[in-house]
Amino acid sequence: QKVTVEVLDHLEHLALVDFRDAEGVERLQKAIQFADQLRDVNTDGVEPMDSVLEDRCLYLRDDDVTEGNCTNELLKNAREKVEEYFVAPPGNIPLPKLEERETILQSS
């Protein structure tokens, strides 16, 4: 079954990455088809595995500050900054809706 335009639009919002062209959409369709092969495997009673190290304890370290004070270093790689802040465009504006966005999905 084909992925609906609503889902594609939703994915573009979540990923903040666009499909770019029909090939991008086709790529997703193929990826889903490929992944569907998992259905053939019987996993009854099998627990999901997060990590191969699951039998070991995750450990904590002491809550001591051992490094830091590298503000200048970290700011060096940012394009837009003011004093010690990274500068972002206004944040409370949602991504334009499908109809208003430049996206291949409009033609679907």
Next chain:
Amino acid sequence: AALKRRVRFQVSAALKEGHVTPTELCQRCLSLIKSTKFLNAYITVAEETALKQAEESEKRYRRGHPLGVLDGIPIAVKDNFNTAGIETTCASNMLKGYISPYNATAVQKLLDQGAVLLGKTNLDEFAMGSGSTDGVFGPVRNPWSYSRQYKEKFVPKSHSQDEKSNWVITGGSSGGSAAAVSSFTCFAALGSDTGGSTRNPAAHCGVVGLKPTYGLISRHGLIPLVNSMDVPGILTRCVDDAAVVLGSLAGHDPKDSTTIQDDFKPFELPNVADVSKLSIGIPKVTFKSCQQLWTGTAADLFKNAGAKVIEVSLPHTCYSIVCYHVLCTAEVASNMARFDGLEYGHRSDMNKSTESMYAATRREGFNDVVRGRILSGNYFLLKQNYENYFIKAQKVRRLIANDFVKVFRSGVDILLTPTTLCDAVPYMEFIKEDNRTRSAQDDILTQAANMAGLPAINVPTALSERGLPIGLQFIGRSFQEKQLLTVAKWFEKQVKFPMIQLEEVKRHDHDAFQHQKSASFS
């Protein structure tokens, strides 16, 4: 014979005895990098810093206090490891111009041992791919394309084809590192391995490629692809060298909570090994591999030495590619979310809103492959799909890992498989299929080891009918690198893989060594 062709171990001896100085060695490697530029193995060559490091090393040798066996040894690092003060791009527009503020732990450890960092090597963008063809700096060329061995066997399919346009790929995604080691421009290189990215190019370039057990070497500073499978990989020209580099890298890192806390004891490999007490398992495969013949030959070698060789079954390994496809894209979707243009990397001029800036930045910064995986990953992670795809894949992962546990528990010590299905294909042929198809085909023999977190190594075995390298893969038990490498070294000695005959290197050595006394190192 040429100094550079010697394995690192022997070069260390040469450095210690003063037959060659670190700066001479460094200069020769830098010069060779320049004359092999057409391979496109390096993205950044850190000439100034390398020479400085070499000078420091030289001072230490003069004082008689080298830091260790790696002091003064030129190395290269895949461009997805952070290197302080040196651009780290991951072969992507997203990180062009990004100068790392710190060294990845693996890099720091090598530098602490006095290794000389020559530069950053080329890869597939963000390590996604199996050809080292999909990065923004262009594809890497396999040095064997220019070898006498390949040229001798080359039969053009049409009169318009010539050797020059028929160069073959390195495999990937650590192709730059593999090519760098293979063409003698460095003695060891760091790669990364998530689905076979160190072993695959090692096989195609005729070098040793080690994927350590997950949790043995710190991933701190290695730009992540799949956090639960990534490991730093080691590429060298012989198994002994890999053991030495492993010795410098392995061990707990407080900055990487996925490194185990057990003490790691660096080891030296025995020159003579008794394989008669070993049980070698060869997994049943359902697909055809050009390397099948060599697995058989290898099996005979072991049998003749008294080892037990049996066929084993890993019934769920055939699903590892599909499983990987889902888990990888899901983790990628998460890991790539950090690239938004705000703190580092490329930033779009679009500034209407945060979201539109992020979207435009990511549109401009990522290539098709990366974007495709992010979108697929997000699809599998949607609420309506989470159980059927992501959780399902995690369950299949356990089945795959359990297959290995069962086999090792039944008394098998080491598994033996080909590393790749066939020898390196010409670039023009490789690009006819898309990245996902290629990765699915090329990772088929290597991916399962990442799924289960097991150590695995490619050992160059023989040349194919086309005069190109073929490698065999050994897979060992978790954290049993010593046994794995002991077997690999034994095998390496049996097969005596031929040295690459490269004109560039020959010419180079001749000029450099005209006035050099020839010393014999054995």
